[in-house]
Amino acid sequence: MLRRAAAISVHLVGPFWGRKAGASLTRCLHQTLTMAKQLPARRLDGIDHNPWVEFIKLSNEYDVVNLGQGFPDFSPPDFAVKAFQQATSGDFMLNQYTMAFGYPPLTKLLASFFGKLLGQELDPFKNVLVTVGAYGALFTAFQALVDKGDEVIIIEPAFDCYEPMTLMAGGRPVFVSLKPNPAPKGQLDTSSDWQLDPTELASKFTSRTKALVLNTPNNPLGKVFSKAELELVAGLCQQHDTVCIADEVYQWLVYDGHQHVSIASLPGMWGRTLTIGSAGKSFSATGWKVGWVLGPDNIMKHLRTVHQNSVFHCPTQAQAAVAQCFEQEQQHFGQPSSYFLQFPQAMQLNRDHMIHSLQSGLVAIPVSIFFSRPHQKDFDHYLRFCFVKDEATLQAMDERLQKWKAELQP
Numbered sequence: 001m002l003r004r005a006a007a008i009s010v011h012l013v014g015p016f017w018g019r020k021a022g023a024s025l026t027r028c029l030h031q032t033l034t035m036a037k038q039l040p041a042r043r044l045d046g047i048d049h050n051p052w053v054e055f056i057k058l059s060n061e062y063d064v065v066n067l068g069q070g071f072p073d074f075s076p077p078d079f080a081v082k083a084f085q086q087a088t089s090g091d092f093m094l095n096q097y098t099m100a101f102g103y104p105p106l107t108k109l110l111a112s113f114f115g116k117l118l119g120q121e122l123d124p125f126k127n128v129l130v131t132v133g134a135y136g137a138l139f140t141a142f143q144a145l146v147d148k149g150d151e152v153i154i155i156e157p158a159f160d161c162y163e164p165m166t167l168m169a170g171g172r173p174v175f176v177s178l179k180p181n182p183a184p185k186g187q188l189d190t191s192s193d194w195q196l197d198p199t200e201l202a203s204k205f206t207s208r209t210k211a212l213v214l215n216t217p218n219n220p221l222g223k224v225f226s227k228a229e230l231e232l233v234a235g236l237c238q239q240h241d242t243v244c245i246a247d248e249v250y251q252w253l254v255y256d257g258h259q260h261v262s263i264a265s266l267p268g269m270w271g272r273t274l275t276i277g278s279a280g281k282s283f284s285a286t287g288w289k290v291g292w293v294l295g296p297d298n299i300m301k302h303l304r305t306v307h308q309n310s311v312f313h314c315p316t317q318a319q320a321a322v323a324q325c326f327e328q329e330q331q332h333f334g335q336p337s338s339y340f341l342q343f344p345q346a347m348q349l350n351r352d353h354m355i356h357s358l359q360s361g362l363v364a365i366p367v368s369i370f371f372s373r374p375h376q377k378d379f380d381h382y383l384r385f386c387f388v389k390d391e392a393t394l395q396a397m398d399e400r401l402q403k404w405k406a407e408l409q410p
Helices: 002-016 021-036 051-061 078-089 104-118 133-145 162-168 198-203 227-239 297-308 316-332 339-358 373-379 391-408
Strands: 128-132 151-156 172-177 209-215 243-247 273-278 290-294
Touching: 078 316, 104 128, 104 273, 104 290, 104 316, 128 133, 128 297, 133 162, 133 243, 133 273, 133 290, 133 297, 151 162, 162 172, 172 373, 198 227, 209 227, 227 243, 273 297, 290 316, 316 339, 339 391
Parallel strands: 151 172, 151 209, 209 243, 243 273
Antiparallel strands: 128 290, 273 290
16 A cells, blocks of 8 residues: 555656755645535526526527516616616715615615505615626525525425525425416416415425515516405415515516506515515616515515625616616606506507417427426426517517428428
């Protein structure tokens, strides 16, 4: 054994003989030993695949009409573009840090605007946290609240980040599925046909349940949970002392007379709900990456701890632009001139256009990717389309469909 060890030593040292061999050999051995260790943290096990990364790569490689990815391919409203231009070319101090938990003019506007909707007096410094998009808000919430062994109930189909974020925090995802009821004969299926089974939902709560994730309007379905459905969820959260993480980034995109209700506005729910929103979805500016969390201080203080020890601070100029957008919207909210009213009206026309066209057939994002693996096979015949697109994109869709239709005809 000694002779063998000596031979290995000579083999390693040989190339450095006559040079500063000691230091070089130390570096070589250190690198060898370091790389022999398991490099990725175990919390990354099983979550390295992301369908959106793969989808974007494929959509860039091929000549396709991108109806899968949920971003507008048109300009934000003029007032938003102007706000961003002013933020980048006006006050030079907007190039510097602002308050860690949010640009004060923005947190004050968010507290005022959403406080009225939630029926709460919101403190802009205790009840509001500005994050790097709603994605950052979700990640901060999971890291702050979910511990090893905690269970998180996820209503599926669900946006694909909820499961890996739960796993990264050490939690265990528990899935409950919305199930479609058949539409009356001669009528199209709608997202309202997808319902929770109250008994099944109740069975998912245990002594280990820490949180429930509620996404309304739902991505990918577009389902707007009714007040009765929200009251069911609220009652179970209160009964089992569970936090509700309410992802409400699409709250303005409601159609056909439906109304969005924030679960935090229901009796007894403000004190156990985190309400997450997105400027990107609200003002058609997803690249700004400004999101927020609203909630009671006794929960929010833990999110602030994660935030100050991770991103610490979000870009000041983007926050200043969003503040101007909310200032504009606050002046028009509830009136025909409100962007939050005009935008869904315009998108409903796009939706109806797409429904008419897709009766001819098109392939986009399979809804099965929004389900946990055991349930994917039950929903692999559904597809998700994004109609928040420019008229030119919808026309390109029509042309592609007509071409395929002609090719399929004998």
